[in-house]
Amino acid sequence: MSPRGTSEELRVAVIGTGRMGADHVRRIQEVTSGARVSAVVDLDAERAKTIASRVDGCTAHTDPAAAMAAADVDAVLVASPGPAHEATLLTAFEHGLPVLCEKPLTPDAASALRVLEAECELGRRLVQVGFMRRYDAEYVRLKSLLETGQLGRPLLLHNRHRNVASPPGFTSDMLISDSVAHETDVTRWLLGHEIAAVTVLRPTPSASAPDALQDPQFVVFETDGGAVSDVEIFVNCGFGYQVQAEVVCERGTARIGDGHAMVTHMAGRWGGTIDQDYTVRFADAYDREIQAWVDATRRGEVTGPSVWDGYAAAAVCEAGVRALTDGGRVEIDLVEKPPLYR
Amino acid sequence: MSPRGTSEELRVAVIGTGRMGADHVRRIQEVTSGARVSAVVDLDAERAKTIASRVDGCTAHTDPAAAMAAADVDAVLVASPGPAHEATLLTAFEHGLPVLCEKPLTPDAASALRVLEAECELGRRLVQVGFMRRYDAEYVRLKSLLETGQLGRPLLLHNRHRNVASPPGFTSDMLISDSVAHETDVTRWLLGHEIAAVTVLRPTPSASAPDALQDPQFVVFETDGGAVSDVEIFVNCGFGYQVQAEVVCERGTARIGDGHAMVTHMAGRWGGTIDQDYTVRFADAYDREIQAWVDATRRGEVTGPSVWDGYAAAAVCEAGVRALTDGGRVEIDLVEKPPLYR
Amino acid sequence: MSPRGTSEELRVAVIGTGRMGADHVRRIQEVTSGARVSAVVDLDAERAKTIASRVDGCTAHTDPAAAMAAADVDAVLVASPGPAHEATLLTAFEHGLPVLCEKPLTPDAASALRVLEAECELGRRLVQVGFMRRYDAEYVRLKSLLETGQLGRPLLLHNRHRNVASPPGFTSDMLISDSVAHETDVTRWLLGHEIAAVTVLRPTPSASAPDALQDPQFVVFETDGGAVSDVEIFVNCGFGYQVQAEVVCERGTARIGDGHAMVTHMAGRWGGTIDQDYTVRFADAYDREIQAWVDATRRGEVTGPSVWDGYAAAAVCEAGVRALTDGGRVEIDLVEKPPLYR
Amino acid sequence: MSPRGTSEELRVAVIGTGRMGADHVRRIQEVTSGARVSAVVDLDAERAKTIASRVDGCTAHTDPAAAMAAADVDAVLVASPGPAHEATLLTAFEHGLPVLCEKPLTPDAASALRVLEAECELGRRLVQVGFMRRYDAEYVRLKSLLETGQLGRPLLLHNRHRNVASPPGFTSDMLISDSVAHETDVTRWLLGHEIAAVTVLRPTPSASAPDALQDPQFVVFETDGGAVSDVEIFVNCGFGYQVQAEVVCERGTARIGDGHAMVTHMAGRWGGTIDQDYTVRFADAYDREIQAWVDATRRGEVTGPSVWDGYAAAAVCEAGVRALTDGGRVEIDLVEKPPLYR
Known part of the structure; x- marks a missing residue:
């Protein structure tokens, strides 16, 4: 992760701001300790701007790649529709950014397998898949x-x-x-x-x-x-x-x-x-899932459900x-x- | 109890045929094994007759003492109002008849004490008091x-x-x-x-x-x-x-x-x-209570809640x-x- | 059933006195109202005698047909092993005796179908099959x-x-x-x-x-x-x-x-x-099952699970x-x- | 509260670092969003130092008054023994600092009444009492x-x-x-x-x-x-x-x-x-209690159980x-x- 050390906050780009994505923005700002939203991405530019305007120092984008290229992004939360996941994940891999990817990893086994192969080529895990029941008490x-x-x-x-x-x-x-x-x-x-x-x-x-x-x-x-x-x-x-x-x-x-x-x-x-x-x-499982991802990412680790789990x-x-x-x-x-x- | 041995049915006089008494008549006839109702008593002669008419070989009375004097009565179930219990119990003692007495034993401590003293004088227990929760599973x-x-x-x-x-x-x-x-x-x-x-x-x-x-x-x-x-x-x-x-x-x-x-x-x-x-x-507790009383009575025993329990x-x-x-x-x-x- | 009317007890032959059959003998004698065991049948003559000796007026047999031919048998409870059921049921049909048959009706569909055809030929139901869960509260x-x-x-x-x-x-x-x-x-x-x-x-x-x-x-x-x-x-x-x-x-x-x-x-x-x-x-379901069978039989009816249910x-x-x-x-x-x- | 606006973190002095206080330090650092511990106080100087050393930018004190006088303290969490509460609360009132005070407010009605009178004189609520069951789901x-x-x-x-x-x-x-x-x-x-x-x-x-x-x-x-x-x-x-x-x-x-x-x-x-x-x-109730206090304090409000509740x-x-x-x-x-x- 970022070389800036564990005492600083994790700056997260949230990609997709529909029901789930918007809720995650709120969660990171109000519930999660040690993280803040530094960028939001949505095809609907108005929607992205509205959500960004509520968060101090958050920029709005329509292109996931642009957001991931920004200097103040340490990690990515993917909450866009499933068919868009593959491209976003591959871009995140290029930037070496840790990702929390809402389920499904991708909509079919073939595309999931491509993501898996890309991550294997990278040689290290970057992705946690959003199977949040694993965080339910x-x-x-x-x-x-x-x-x-x-x-x-x-x-x-x-x-x-x-x-x-x-x-x-x-x-x-x-x-x-x-x-x-x-x-x-x-x-x-x-x-x-x-x-x-x-x-x-x-x-x-x-x-x-x-x-x-x-x-x-x-x-x-x-x-x-x-x-x-x-x-x-x-x-x-x-x-x-x-x-x-x-x-x-x-x-x-x-x-x-x-x-x-x-x-x-x-x-x-x-x-x-x-x-x-x-x-x-x-509700608690989502809170714990995001917190666990933030904590692991700040420690430079990737834990939780893997791309293999998403593929299976x-x-x-x-x-x-x-x-x-x-x-x-x-x-x-x-x-x-x-x-x-x- | 009757000298006729355990293989014969216990012939019961039911005194009081209000809601509780009528239900006990039905219970003894249809649910209880080893007993039958041979007499019913109610101040309301019509009521007594109606109920008696539904049971083979059952006589109707308005006076408890008359019923208890009958030859075909081995035991007494008292379901009349509380104030009438003392007199009925003392009469049953005279005939040496086992009694299942609905609670309360009597309406106050002084009368309950008189019943207790009478039973003590008799030197053996005849009364089981109707605290049916003791029979609830x-x-x-x-x-x-x-x-x-x-x-x-x-x-x-x-x-x-x-x-x-x-x-x-x-x-x-x-x-x-x-x-x-x-x-x-x-x-x-x-x-x-x-x-x-x-x-x-x-x-x-x-x-x-x-x-x-x-x-x-x-x-x-x-x-x-x-x-x-x-x-x-x-x-x-x-x-x-x-x-x-x-x-x-x-x-x-x-x-x-x-x-x-x-x-x-x-x-x-x-x-x-x-x-x-x-x-x-x-419902089951009442069934078990009557059955337990019938079984004990046929064995010549008195078990269950005693006059002391009724007095206390x-x-x-x-x-x-x-x-x-x-x-x-x-x-x-x-x-x-x-x-x-x- | 017996032409003697509802006020008399149903006299039951119990065929098979293993664990289940012996328990049903006890149940009819101690729990069921309106019935008594008049005959028991077991291939093991000693076993049949021992059980019969505990019940007033009960005879012991080794042959089901002999028991069913006896004058003091109004109904039959079949608790023998499944392979013996078909023959017993057909004999009961000959005598027009109501039967409570422990499950399975017979061990296979072909034999069950023969019993079904025999009952249909008779033109009236005689058999209640022992699916006792239908009687569980x-x-x-x-x-x-x-x-x-x-x-x-x-x-x-x-x-x-x-x-x-x-x-x-x-x-x-x-x-x-x-x-x-x-x-x-x-x-x-x-x-x-x-x-x-x-x-x-x-x-x-x-x-x-x-x-x-x-x-x-x-x-x-x-x-x-x-x-x-x-x-x-x-x-x-x-x-x-x-x-x-x-x-x-x-x-x-x-x-x-x-x-x-x-x-x-x-x-x-x-x-x-x-x-x-x-x-x-x-326990209560078995009690209720036998009681329901006795009650229906005394009314001249057959209710409960039928031969069709046993065949299916x-x-x-x-x-x-x-x-x-x-x-x-x-x-x-x-x-x-x-x-x-x- | 602090004039620095809601986007900045609330800087909390934790007074008393026994079992409860130490747990609250951990909670504010790891669980609570929008707050950090800027000072800890304990009569045991070693204990205070050890705990402070684990938190970035946290100072250690033995005197509550000294901590409350520090420039980087926006609010006070009191977790010292009950008899010390009255003095600490009165000092906090002097500095106009919001307080979360663990129960009991004070050990007896007379001292609780003195705190209540002091807060009334101040004319505004500063204290939330730690009755955390009100925050249990x-x-x-x-x-x-x-x-x-x-x-x-x-x-x-x-x-x-x-x-x-x-x-x-x-x-x-x-x-x-x-x-x-x-x-x-x-x-x-x-x-x-x-x-x-x-x-x-x-x-x-x-x-x-x-x-x-x-x-x-x-x-x-x-x-x-x-x-x-x-x-x-x-x-x-x-x-x-x-x-x-x-x-x-x-x-x-x-x-x-x-x-x-x-x-x-x-x-x-x-x-x-x-x-x-x-x-x-x-556990969750404590988390929610501290979070609710931090949120209210950052909004410049005092909510939750009051000094009146502590007095009663x-x-x-x-x-x-x-x-x-x-x-x-x-x-x-x-x-x-x-x-x-x-």
């Missing part, structure tokens, strides 16, 4: 418990992923590539296995699903470590945002995501509220979409894992 | 856990007792003498202590309480074993029927009454339903009503415990 | 909730079925045909669909599983109503006996089987105990075993549903 | 729910406050003045009432309590708004650190503190872990200690609330 606790070995080896992983309603334009493929993308990483990270095959079951869609949307879906992963991980993905469940995971091990199970923070009793019912949105459920997720999602479309079980072939990621 | 589990000693000695007991709404005519005193009466027995039975003093706090009544009803109340018992047992009694809580108990011991706590049998997620909330009535929450509850409730009315802390003096109940 | 509550329509149409059903350890001789096929057999019925009954296809996934077995036992397995059912029902079956989980079900509907989900009756806090943990055995978890379960289990052995997805073809069961 | 959610009015008016508040073990030198009085001090503020803040009377019950101490320590205690508060708030304080419960609160309102109840983040099933039990320490349970807590604790010592019910008389705090 409950997932971290679950992972820690697995690592103690108390429960024995994991055999099965049951995932639930429910959204209140899908945004306009959400397609059946996107339930896999956009939503289940998280569970591909959760499965790989929690179990420490690669995913070897995927099957997608298509129950009759809910009446609440928009026309022609295959929602819910039931996805079954088989891992190279002999585990089975199933995912209920239901993006028009209507009642709330829920992310749950239960690992079944040789000597016990552990489940997260029930969210029992406050229990009320009224009107003939006991219970609690369900978050309506990932920005609420995972892309390959699994691609296979998943094929399984959804064609039916049946689709096997996944990854390239050999480069030494950089071992 | 959750309370039994709690008691069993305490008896293992795993948690150490009990120090505190927190009770919650909530009803949807109070029936017409329910007075502030009755929150103690009718409702908290259950917690007097629970406290004594779970802890194995006598209650030595009682204080009643009077928060501003709920707007949902009928005029002039002091509801909720917060009752604090001090026991002769050095424990403190508190009771929230709230008979117009509006949202459900809830009975909870948490025992705090030297090495841990145990809580019952959360009732998590089915969990739903819908409309932004997770949770479950709350029973609306004791007949639902304690009456004495505590009397003191509780005084504490409610006068404010402050009221001490309870019981007579010495007769050998029959040790 | 939690499943009943779940079914009732689904029937209200509050949650909308069911889309997915997630089942967990865990045993502490498998008995000696338990094979990989038996995880399907013996254990998942329950979930075939639960799926069909809760959803009101037939099962159209089955896939079985085989994770690396647990180190706690006996040699060569494929445990756990992950079973995926597709129904003719367009729902997907998944089953985790894990018969050597080590930690307890757990049966859970979560139905995911268009507007919400409902889950049973968490068993939160008593919560303790001690030694750094909060939580509760897990039942170790189905005889504990489903046999067909699904057969297909499941094939899916387990051969891999892949196996479709299930049922014969047309006879009018008797519509 | 669960308490905040509970408070928000009460403010919606959905549950109606609060009638009762049940509090549980349990520690694994008491530190050496912890006295019976300190269960009130050190531990229940939190619940005095929780009661006042959640209900918006002042506490009018207090009673302390003394069950037989736990065998795990050190000699002569009255542990547990059961404290009952009566508020001027007609509510009753009870507190179980048990500082040698052995099994974990637990803080729970249940508000009982006219139309329902709400409970926090059950902490169900991860549920495991193993070895015959389901459940989760219990935090062992307040630094774990309330001191008065209630004083009365509570009297109730513990003398028995009976002790009334609390507060001075009239000055306009500054209305």
Whole structure:
């Protein structure tokens, strides 16, 4: 990283200032310790200017390359649409800039593989991929418990992923590539296995699903470590945002995501509220993710989910979409894992 | 009991056929194994006849003494109003008939003491008092856990007792003498202590309480074993029927009454339903209570809550009503415990 | 049934007095109201005699047909091993005796179909199959909730079925045909669909599983109503006996089987105990099942799971075993549903 | 505050660098955005120097007054022992410095009143008192729910406050003045009432309590708004650190503190872990408290718990200690609330 030493703030260029990018600008300014936003980039020049104007000493750009060439940029946060990621990442590599890249790394396995090869050629990791569940307190606790070995080896992983309603334009493929993308990483990270095959079951869609949307879906992963991980993905469940995971091990199970923070009793019912949105459920995870990236970057390190993780997720999602479309079980072939990621 | 041996059915006279008594008739006929109703008694002759007509070989009476003198009566279940209990119990003693007496044993400590003295004179127990929580699966589990000693000695007991709404005519005193009466027995039975003093706090009544009803109340018992047992009694809580108990011991706590049998997620909330009535929450306890009494009686034994328990509850409730009315802390003096109940 | 009217007790012949049969003898004698055991049958004459000797007026037999021919038998409870069921059922049909037949109806689809055809020829139902989960309070509550329509149409059903350890001789096929057999019925009954296809996934077995036992397995059912029902079956989980079900509907989900009756806090943990055995978890369901059968039989009716349900379960289990052995997805073809069961 | 505007960092003098103070130094440096530690003060000069040496541009002092006179100090965080607070606060008032003062404000009502009078004379608030539960996510959610009015008016508040073990030198009085001090503020803040009377019950101490320590205690508060708030304080419960609160309102109840983040099933039990320490349970609350103070101070405002809250807590604790010592019910008389705090 910057040769200016750890006591100075990390100056971050945020590329893409849509919902996610704008939220990250706010986060870096107000929540994250040791960093500030020195540049924002958006194709929409007005939008970039408006956001930049709220931050002291922040410049606005429409071209990611221009921002990355600026003297006061130590690191890059990529929050632009997926198809733009590859070019931005390759430019960042040229400048030797550390990157936090929102998921997906890129939209397909072939492009992800090109990024991976470029980083390998560079010979050092620059990219952390934005799989923020690895920073969620409950997932971290679950992972820690697995690592103690108390429960024995994991055999099965049951995932639930429910959204209140899908945004306009959400397609059946996107339930896999956009939503289940998280569970591909959760499965790989929690179990420490690669995913070897995927099957997608298509129950009759809910009446609440928009026309022609295959929602819910039931996805079954088989891992190279002999585990089975199933995912209920239901993006028009209507009642709330829920992310749950239960690992079944040789000597016990552990489940997260029930969210029992406050229990009320009224009107003939006991219970609690369900978050309506990932920005609420995972607010702390996003904070911790950015903070961890800033801290590592200031130490001159790259930690967290790697380009390999981004590539593997892309390959699994691609296979998943094929399984959804064609039916049946689709096997996944990854390239050999480069030494950089071992 | 009857000299006819255990293979024959126990013939029961049910005295009082109001809500509770009628339900017990149904229970003995349809649920209880080894017993049948041979006589019913009610001041309302029509009512007695109607109920008797539904049961093969059952006679109807208006006078308890007449029913107890009948040849085909082996045991008596008393479900008449509390003020009538003393006379009925003394008559049952004359006939040597085993009795299951709904709580309260009698409405005040003085009359309960007379029943106790009569039974002591008889020299053997005939009466089981209807404190049915001792037969509830959750309370039994709690008691069993305490008896293992795993948690150490009990120090505190927190009770919650909530009803949807109070029936017409329910007075502030009755929150103690009718409702908290259950917690007097629970406290004594779970802890194995006598209650030595009682204080009643009077928060501003709920707007949902009928005029002039002091509801909720917060009752604090001090026991002769050095424990403190508190009771929230709230008979117009509006949202459900809830009975909870948490025992705090030297090495841990145990809580019952959360009732998590089915969990739903819908409309932004997770949770479950709350029973609306004791007949639902304690249906199994009533079944088990009657069955236990029938089984013991057929074996020629008397088990379960004794006249001493009924007397102690009456004495505590009397003191509780005084504490409610006068404010402050009221001490309870019981007579010495007769050998029959040790 | 017997022409003697509802006021007399139902006289039951219990065929098979192993663990299950002996327990049913006890249940009918001590728990069930309105019935008694008049005959027991076991190939082991000593065993039959011992059990008969404990029950007033009960005779011992080694031949089911002899017992069913006796004058004092009104109904038959079949608890012998599955391969013996077909012959016993056909004999019962000859005598016109109502039967409660423990699951499985018969061990395979072909024999189940012969029983079904025989009952259809008879023109009236005589058999209730022992799928006792339909009588469990939690499943009943779940079914009732689904029937209200509050949650909308069911889309997915997630089942967990865990045993502490498998008995000696338990094979990989038996995880399907013996254990998942329950979930075939639960799926069909809760959803009101037939099962159209089955896939079985085989994770690396647990180190706690006996040699060569494929445990756990992950079973995926597709129904003719367009729902997907998944089953985790894990018969050597080590930690307890757990049966859970979560139905995911268009507007919400409902889950049973968490068993939160008593919560303790001690030694750094909060939580509760897990039942170790189905005889504990489903004790009440067995009681209710037998009582419901006795009550219906005394009314001259046959209710509960039918021969059709037993046949469908046999067909699904057969297909499941094939899916387990051969891999892949196996479709299930049922014969047309006879009018008797519509 | 400093005239240098919101874009610059708040320079904080931390007074007292024991466990709490040292943790706050770390928090401001690593977690809090917009602040840094510019001075530390400790009677132990070595300790002050060691801690200062870890922070860029931080000076070490033994005299609070000297630190507060320094040019690079914008605000003061007081974490010294309670008896030193009064002098430090009065000096801060002289310099017009905003203060975050750890609880207790001062050790008794008389000294708290002197601080209150001094701040009133100043005519503006400078002090935020360290009642950090007001910043805990669960308490905040509970408070928000009460403010919606959905549950109606609060009638009762049940509090549980349990520690694994008491530190050496912890006295019976300190269960009130050190531990229940939190619940005095929780009661006042959640209900918006002042506490009018207090009673302390003394069950037989736990065998795990050190000699002569009255542990547990059961404290009952009566508020001027007609509510009753009870507190179980048990500082040698052995099994974990637990803080729970249940508000009982006219139309329902709400409970926090059950902490169900991860549920495991193993070895015959389901459940989760219990935090062992307040630094774990309330880590986020401390973070949010300091951040809120920094943010408000940079805006030139003082928010959060006031000197009035500190004074009221001191008065209630004083009365509570009297109730513990003398028995009976002790009334609390507060001075009239000055306009500054209305």
